[in-house]
Each structure stands twice: as structure tokens, then as C-alpha cells.
Amino acid sequence: MEGSAPAGGPQTRPTAASGTIGLIGPTPGFRADRAVSSTKTDTPQRDVPQVVTVAPREVITDLAATRVDRVLTYTPGVALQNNFGGLTIFSYAIRGVTTSELYKNGFPLNRGFPPPPDTQNVERIEVLKGPGGGLFGRSDPGGLVNLITKQPTAERFVEMGGLWGSFEEVRGTVDSGGALNEDGTLLYRFNLAAGRQNSFRDFVDGDRLFVAPVVSWQVTPDTKVTVETEFLRNRTVFDRGVIAINNRLGFLPISRFLGEPGQSIYQTNDSMQIRVDHRFDADWQMRLATYLNSNSLTGEAVEVRGIAADNRTVLRDRNYRNYRADIALGQAELVGRFDTAGIGHTVLLGFERESTDGTYQQIRSNTRTNPYSLDIYAPAYGRPLPNYTRQTNGFEQVTNTALYAQDQIALSPEWKAMVGVRFDFFEQAFRERSTGVRSDQTYFAATPRAGLVYQPLPELSLYANVGTSFRPNIGPDAAASSFNGPFAPETGLGYEVGTKLDLYGGALSLTGAAFRVERQNVLTADPNNSGFSIAAGAVRSQGFEFTAAGQLSPSVKVLAGYVFADAVVTKDNVLPVGAPLINVPRHSGSLLAVYEAQEGSWKGFGIGGGARAVGERAGDANGGAFRLPGYIAVDALAYYKWENFRFGLNVENVFDTTYYASSLNVFRVFPGTPRRFTGTLSVRF
Numbered sequence: 001m002e003g004s005a006p007a008g009g010p011q012t013r014p015t016a017a018s019g020t021i022g023l024i025g026p027t028p029g030f031r032a033d034r035a036v037s038s039t040k041t042d043t044p045q046r047d048v049p050q051v052v053t054v055a056p057r058e059v060i061t062d063l064a065a066t067r068v069d070r071v072l073t074y075t076p077g078v079a080l081q082n083n084f085g086g087l088t089i090f091s092y093a094i095r096g097v098t099t100s101e102l103y104k105n106g107f108p109l110n111r112g113f114p115p116p117p118d119t120q121n122v123e124r125i126e127v128l129k130g131p132g133g134g135l136f137g138r139s140d141p142g143g144l145v146n147l148i149t150k151q152p153t154a155e156r157f158v159e160m161g162g163l164w165g166s167f168e169e170v171r172g173t174v175d176s177g178g179a180l181n182e183d184g185t186l187l188y189r190f191n192l193a194a195g196r197q198n199s200f201r202d203f204v205d206g207d208r209l210f211v212a213p214v215v216s217w218q219v220t221p222d223t224k225v226t227v228e229t230e231f232l233r234n235r236t237v238f239d240r241g242v243i244a245i246n247n248r249l250g251f252l253p254i255s256r257f258l259g260e261p262g263q264s265i266y267q268t269n270d271s272m273q274i275r276v277d278h279r280f281d282a283d284w285q286m287r288l289a290t291y292l293n294s295n296s297l298t299g300e301a302v303e304v305r306g307i308a309a310d311n312r313t314v315l316r317d318r319n320y321r322n323y324r325a326d327i328a329l330g331q332a333e334l335v336g337r338f339d340t341a342g343i344g345h346t347v348l349l350g351f352e353r354e355s356t357d358g359t360y361q362q363i364r365s366n367t368r369t370n371p372y373s374l375d376i377y378a379p380a381y382g383r384p385l386p387n388y389t390r391q392t393n394g395f396e397q398v399t400n401t402a403l404y405a406q407d408q409i410a411l412s413p414e415w416k417a418m419v420g421v422r423f424d425f426f427e428q429a430f431r432e433r434s435t436g437v438r439s440d441q442t443y444f445a446a447t448p449r450a451g452l453v454y455q456p457l458p459e460l461s462l463y464a465n466v467g468t469s470f471r472p473n474i475g476p477d478a479a480a481s482s483f484n485g486p487f488a489p490e491t492g493l494g495y496e497v498g499t500k501l502d503l504y505g506g507a508l509s510l511t512g513a514a515f516r517v518e519r520q521n522v523l524t525a526d527p528n529n530s531g532f533s534i535a536a537g538a539v540r541s542q543g544f545e546f547t548a549a550g551q552l553s554p555s556v557k558v559l560a561g562y563v564f565a566d567a568v569v570t571k572d573n574v575l576p577v578g579a580p581l582i583n584v585p586r587h588s589g590s591l592l593a594v595y596e597a598q599e600g601s602w603k604g605f606g607i608g609g610g611a612r613a614v615g616e617r618a619g620d621a622n623g624g625a626f627r628l629p630g631y632i633a634v635d636a637l638a639y640y641k642w643e644n645f646r647f648g649l650n651v652e653n654v655f656d657t658t659y660y661a662s663s664l665n666v667f668r669v670f671p672g673t674p675r676r677f678t679g680t681l682s683v684r685f
Contacts, residue, residue, distance in 0.1 A: 023105060023148055026123055027056050030557040030592075031509050031550035033502075037128040037146040039408060039418070040106065040135055041335055041346055046500055047408075047416050049451025049463035051511050053077070053547055055125040059559060062594055062608065062637055064163065064650040064678045066171060066193070068102075068117045068125065068147065073612050074592045075127050076547045076561020077143075081583045082664040085238040086204075087265060087297065088116055095129060096541030096567030096584045097142025097492075097517050101471075104147045105228075105273060106136075107289075111356050112325025113297040114269040115234035117147060120173055120193040121212040124148045129545075130515065131467025131494045133447035134420040137352070137402050141469040141494030141517045142541065149228065152187035152216045153177040161682035163195070169678070171195030185218040199239075200254065200674050203261035206236030222280070228273040238265045238301035241663070241670040243376065244619065245311050247626040252376060254658060254671035258304050258314060261381055265299035265321070283337040293327040302385075304667045305367045314667075315371035317364050318385050325358040344410035348420075356398040363388040393433045401425045414455050418465075421448040426472055426489075443489055445470035459502040466495040473523050492519040508550035508558075516542040518570075537572035539581055541565050555598050562589035579623045583662045585615035585630065594637070604641035609634065609654075620665040631659035633672065639680075648680040 024034050024042070033045055035052035045052060055071050065071045072078045072092060081091035081098055091100050102109045102117070109117065126148060131141045156178030163171040173193045180186040189212075196207035209232070216226040239259065242252045271293040279285040299321060306315040333350040365372060365386035372386045406420035423446050430439040449467030456462070473487035498513030520538045547561035565588075567581040580586075594608030612633045619626040634655055639648040656675040663669040 023151060024124075025151060027054075028058065029507070029551050030056065030059055030559045030594075031507075032056055032124060033506055033509070035126050035128075036106070036148060037103075037126040037132070037144070039406065040333065040348055040350075041408065043346070043408060045509070046455070046459075046461045046502060047453060049416075049418055049453050049465040051129040051498065051500070051513055051547070053127045053129065053549065053561070055127075055559065057123055058557070059592070060119050060122060060125070061648075062592075062606075062639070063635075064637070064648060064680050065119050066163070066195070068119060068122070068145075071119070071125055072127075072145070074559060074590050074610060075125070076590060077129060077545050077563045077588075078127060078145075079583060079585065079588060079614070079617075080662050082662060082668070083670060084113075085240050085265075085301070086116075086236055087238065087267065088113065092145070093567075093581075093584050094127065094140075094143035094145075095515055095517060095545065095563065096543065096565030096581065097140050097494075097519065098522075098581070098583075099140035099142060099144060101132075101136070101139045101144040102147070103136065103144060105149055105275075106146065106331070107273065107291040107329060108136075108138075108327075108354075109147075111293065111327045112295045112358055113267065113323045114293070114295040115208075115232055115236075115267040118193055118208070118210045118232065120175070120210055121150050121189075121191040121214075121230070122147050123150045129513070130465060130496055131447075131449055131469050131492070133469040133492075134406065134422050134449035134467055135350075135404060137400065137404075137422055137424050137447070138426075138471045139469050140471060140490075141467065141492035141519060149212070149214070150175070150177075150189055150191060151226070152189040152214055154179055154184050154187060157684060159682055159684040161680065163678060163680050165197070165678035166676040167198040167200055169195065169197035171197075173682075180215075187216045187218075189214040199237075200676075201239055201671075202255050202257040203259075204237040204239050204257060206234065206264075208235075209233045223276070223278045226273070226275045226277075228275070230269065230271045232267075232269040234267040234269075235264050236267075237263065238299065238303075240303055240668045243304060243307065243314065244626060244663075244666040244669055245307075247619075247666060249629070249660060249669065250658075254674065256376065256379070258316070258374060258376065258379070260302040260318075260385070263300045263302065265297060265301065267295070267297050269293070269295040285335050287331070287333045287335075289331045289333075291327070291329040291331075293325075295325055297321060297323040302372065306371075306667070308373070312375055312377055313373045314376055315367045315373055317367045318372060318388065319362055319364040320388065322361040323359065325356060327354070327356045329354045346408040348404075348406040350402075350404045352400075352402040352404070354398070354400040356396075358396045358398075360392065360394040360396070362393075363391045365389055391434050395431045395433060397429045399427045416453040416455070418451045418453075419449070421446060424470060428472060441472065441489075443470075443472060445489070445491075459506070461500040462498075463500070464495075464497045466493075468493050469519075473521065487523060488521045490519060490521045490523070492517060494518075504551065504553075508548065508552060511547045512544070514544040516540070537575070538570045539567065540570045541567035541581070541584070543586075556593065556595050558591070558593045560589075560591040560593075563587075575621060576623045579621070580618040582618050582621050582664075583628070585617040587613075587615035587630075589613050605638075606640070607638045609636040611635070614659075619660075619663040619669065622665075626663075626666050628660045628663055628669070631657055631672070633657050633659060644684045646680070646682045648678075650678040650680070652676040652678070 032054040161173040370386040404422035451465030469492035496515035543565040545563040592610035596606035659672040
């Protein structure tokens with residue numbers, strides 16, 4: 001439903017003749033003055049009482065990023081959490097608040113177990129800071145990530161690319177678009193990516209195939225239909241990382257693999273989005289959309305479950321997973337603009353219905369009767385695999401019906417307000433078919449939010465907001481908890497005050513915010529039972545952040561930020577009060593800067609680099625005795641654009657720093673990537 005205008009140019013109200021129905025499109029440079037995720041309407045960021053940090057396509061290209069999580073390392077305020085053995089990024093923290101909420105064009109991706117999203121068809125990555133429950137429903141008060149995809153274009157083009165990197169990585173891509181008929185009412189976009197790679201981790205490799213065709217039809221000047229599909233196949237080795245001995249790291253090389261060679265996990269993800277955008281007149285428009293998804297995760301792995309008294313023999317189990325999910329989701333939204341007594345309103349009314357069916361089958365060996373041991377200092381792989389003796393076989397049905405409303409109020413040229421609320425009626429039924437245990441839950445939740453903006457100058461905004469969140473604790477954790485009944489839903493409250501400043505005619509955006517987030521019934525890893533979760537009671541995260549994004553000059557673009565987050569347990573029956581939250585550093589920051597010559601014989605040459613700094617943080621949920629050390633990793637990049645060609649070279653972790661990106665507990669610690677070289681070549685016709 002959102003219109004668009006050229007970045008940095010004048011912004012006008014969309015009209016029926018403007019043809020701006022659709023998602024906000026490409027924006028040049030390292031910033032975007034508009035974002036979909038904050039309001040679902042076409043509103044300048046300076047008028048919204050929330051911060052949305054945007055990583056446009058140029059950031060993805062300059063980083064040579066093939067996965068979304070690579071871009072998130074340069075998004076201020078985002079910290080990666082447990083990555084489920086490399087199979088997903090559906091666990092990260094925003095402002096010290098762990099979440100699994102990842103969206104694509106406003107539709108949730110974290111249903112079932114789809115593979116990590118590919119960046120090939122991503123136009124921009126929007127990170128909404130603060131509560132988003134008023135629009136998105138099941139969410140967390142720290143924020144969420146929304147991926148905006150590439151859309152069909154009237155310009156006919158074909159761009160072909162290749163990537164070659166360390167650890168035998170190779171990848172080919174195609175991006176094309178254009179009109180399919182003479183009058184330009186039928187447009188398409190087609191993206192493809194295929195590649196394979198090894199890893200700095202022993203015996204870990206993978207391959208991937210991604211295809212994403214999109215077609216749009218401008219039925220009338222006011223009505224457009226878009227059909228967007230994706231097909232993804234991913235094979236990788238399930239890799240839980242290294243372990244800590246007596247809460248200390250560094251005894252093992254970061255390459256040491258503690259599973260069994262030759263085992264793989266296979267993931268599939270097939271999805272379709274159908275969107276109908278209709279404009280009644282210059283002020284009223286409607287959007288109808290549906291999202292269908294089917295995904296699966298199957299395969300075998302061997303995982304560490306404990307360690308013997310000699311501190312060198314790990315106890316492992318063999319397991320086979322067969323996870324599948326089918327998701328159907330529909331949305332209907334109406335946006336209208338009108339005035340009452342000189343006060344302007346932009347009203348959004350929405351309805352959403354979701355149905356998700358998931359099966360979670362896992363069969364495992366028993367470490368008590370057959371520990372399937374491995375010497376971590378002198379591993380001897382290939383021993384006969386133990387027999388499967390245990391099984392969980394869960395079936396989960398989830399339905400959610402929601403109504404939401406939002407009003408953006410222009411009180412005066414200087415004062416703007418926003419109020420909204422969402423009502424969710426949630427139902428879940430879980431069946432453990434191997435034991436016959438049943439677990440059901442039904443909840444009704446209201447998640448209001450409100451905010452206020454004051455603009456003493458056109459380029460300066462002062463804002464405040466408050467909002468709540470609601471997220472049922474479901475999914476595979478339902479299997480772990482079904483014998484004692486389901487976990488209570490997580491609820492949260494977040495509020496902040498901040499400022500936004502646009503410099504150089506809007507080319508550079510600076511933001512600053514002080515925030516506080518409170519959450520109840522938070523799930524965390526059980527420190528006494530590997531692979532299961534407990535409800536941590538209540539937690540709190542508070543702090544402040546600063547970000548800068550955009551152009552310092554026509555030649556220099558930057559994306560930078562610093563976050564201080566004090567995130568601790570405030571109430572619990574198991575974890576100590578005051579214990580720091582897992583994987584959340586008190587201090588973190590990043591800087592990405594690129595210089596590109598705009599004229600002369602060096603025109604088209606770009607050089608830059610970045611630094612990612614992460615402070616010391618808790619490595620498990622058990623009071624912070626196990627700590628991950630802080631680190632600074634430096635990256636470098638260079639490229640040259642000549643006519644239709646682009647040549648690029650990236651060096652990740654230039655100084656080959658040994659660091660640990662995240663952990664789940666002492667038996668699941670994920671080392672960061674050592675020095676890695678990546679070369680890219682693309683040509684556009």
C-alpha cells in the first residue's frame with residue numbers, strides 16, 4: 001500500500017494517477033528516508049515516533065553478503081543469538097531483547113524451520129526498534145526485522161553475477177526484470193542464486209539453490225496484482241560449534257568438528273505472496289494479501305550432550321529430525337487520509353488470519369546407555385552409530401485472528417502523534433503422538449502503542465513512544481514442556497525517548513534513543529537440561545543507542561552505531577536475579593564506511609571497510625559464570641565499476657581475530673569466521 005518517492009527528493013502525497021501503489025522501492029546510498037515497518041503507510045521516518053534502521057541494497061552489495069545475518073552484524077543494536085547449528089537466524093537480540101521475529105514484506109518467516117533467507121532478492125532490510133505488536137501481533141518489545149524484496153521493473157535489464165571465496169565458495173546469480181507486454185502493464189522480476197561452499201569448520205559444507213520469480217499486473221491505473229514466489233533448497237551439515245572446558249574457551253581449535261562427518265540436513269522452502277493493491281481515490285486505498293508457505297527440515301546429526309570427568313571425552317547422541325510446516329495467512333488493510341477540525345489523520349484498519357500446521361518428529365539414541373563418546377583432542381570419527389531408542393513426534397495446530405487499527409495524527413506542523421492497538425485471538429493445539437499427551441492453550445491479547453513527535457525544526461524530531469507485546473511460547477518448545485502443560489505467553493512493555501536529525505539536506509540521518517524494555521515469561525535455555533527451555537520469569541533491558549546512516553558527502557557513505565544495553569533477569573525461581581541475559585553485550589558498535597570516486601580517472605573506484613565491536617557477554621543462562629570474550633573484527637572492501645561491470649574484493653576479519661559469535665551453553669559455542677577473501681563480478685545488460 002505504500003507509495004515511494006526518490007530518496008532525498010521532495011515527498012508528495014500519493015495520488016490515484018501517480019502509480020505509487022506497492023512496496024517502497026530502491027533507495028540509493030546507505031540510508032532510506034522512508035520505511036514500511038514502522039507504520040505500514042508511506043510516512044517519512046522523521047514523522048514517526050520510532051527508529052527504523054535500514055540497510056539498503058547498496059549495503060548488501062558492498063558487503064558481498066549472501067545471507068541476511070551477515071548484514072545484521074552491521075546493523076546497530078542487533079546481536080545474533082543461537083543459530084540452531086547454522087540452519088536458521090531466527091534468534092537474535094534487538095536492544096538486548098532476544099526475538100525470533102523475522103518478516104518478509106510484513107509476513108512472518110519464522111513459522112516451521114525454513115533455511116536462512118538468501119539476500120539475492122532482498123531490496124532492503126528494515127530493523128524496527130521498539131515494540132511492533134500494535135501492527136505485527138506476536139512479537140517482542142525490543143523490535144523486529146522485516147525484509148523487503150525486489151519488485152518488478154518497467155526497465156528491461158539482466159544482471160549476471162559470480163562470487164568466489166575462501167573455503168571453496170562459489171556462487172552464481174541472475175537478476176532480471178522488465179515489461180512483458182507493449183503497454184507496460186505486465187511486469188516481471190526474476191532472481192536466481194546457486195552455489196556451494198565448504199567452511200573453516202572441519203567436515204562442514206553445503207549447497208543452495210534459490211529461485212524467485214515475481215509478476216505484477218496493473219489491471220487498471222488504480223489496481224495492481226502482484227504474485228511473488230520463492231523456491232529454496234538448502235543442504236548443510238548440522239554444526240553445534242565447539243565446547244568450553246570448565247567455562248573456558250581456547251582449548252580447541254575453532255575448526256574442530258564434534259559431530260560425525262558425512263551427515264547432512266536438507267531444508268526446503270516454497271512460498272507465494274499474492275497482493276492486490278487498489279486505490280479508491282487520492283486519499284483511500286486498500287490492500288488484500290495472502291501468504292502461503294510450506295517448509296521442511298530433515299536429516300541426521302550427532303550432537304554433544306555432556307562431557308566426562310576427564311574433561312576430554314564428550315558424550316554424544318545420534319538424532320534424526322523430520323520437521324514440516326504449512327502456513328496460510330491472509331491480510332486485509334484499508335488506509336485513509338482525512339481532516340477533522342484542521343487536524344490531519346492517516347488511518348490504517350487491518351484484519352489478519354493465520355493458520356499453521358507443524359509436525360516435529362525427532363528420534364534419538366540414549367546417551368545413558370550408549371554415550372557414543374569422542375576424544376575432543378584426538379577425535380576418531382567413524383565408529384558404528386548407536387541405535388535409535390527414543391522418539392518425540394509432535395503435531396501442532398496454530399490459528400490466530402487479529403484486528404488492528406492505527407491513527408497517525410498531524411496535530412500541527414510541529415506536533416504529530418500516533419496511536420494504535422491490535423487484538424489477537426490465539427489458539428494452539430499440541431499433540432505428542434508417541435505418548436498421547438495433549439496440550440492446548442487459548443489466549444486473547446490486546447497490544448496498544450502510542451507515540452508523540454515534536455519537530456522544532458524541519459530537520460529535527462524529538463519523540464517518545466510506549467507499546468506492549470504479546471508472544472505465545474509455542475513451536476518445538478511445546479514438545480519439551482507438554483508434560484507439564486504449555487508455557488504461559490510472553491508479554492512485554494517497552495518505552496523510549498529519542499531524537500532524529502537530518503543533515504546535508506537529508507543525505508545523512510542521525511538518531512539517538514534511551515530505552516527500557518520489560519518482559520515476563522521469557523523462555524531461555526535450561527542450564528541443567530541441554531536442548532530444553534525454561535521460562536526465565538521476568539527480565540529487563542535498558543540503555544541507549546546512537547546511529548548514523550547516509551552520505552557524509554557525494555563520495556562517502558556510512559552506516560554506524562553504538563548500543564549500551566543492561567539486560568538482566570529481574571525475577572525467577574531458577575536463575576539468579578541480576579544474572580545477565582545470554583549473548584547480550586553491555587557495549588556493542590559497528591562502523592561501515594565506503595569512499596567512491598565520483599569523477600576523474602578513478603571514477604567508479606570504491607574503497608572502504610568496517611569494524612564490528614562486541615563486548616564481553618554471558619555464554620549461558622546460568623548466572624553468567626561462563627562468559628564469551630569481547631572482540632573487534634575488522635573488514636575491508638574495494639570495488640571498481642566500469643560501464644556495465646562491477647568488480648569487487650572483500651576481506652572479512654582482516655586481522656584473523658579469533659572470536660566467538662554466540663553460544664547456547666558450554667556445549668554449543670559458535671566460533672566466528674576467520675580471515676576470508678571474497679571476489680565478486682557482475683555485469684548488467
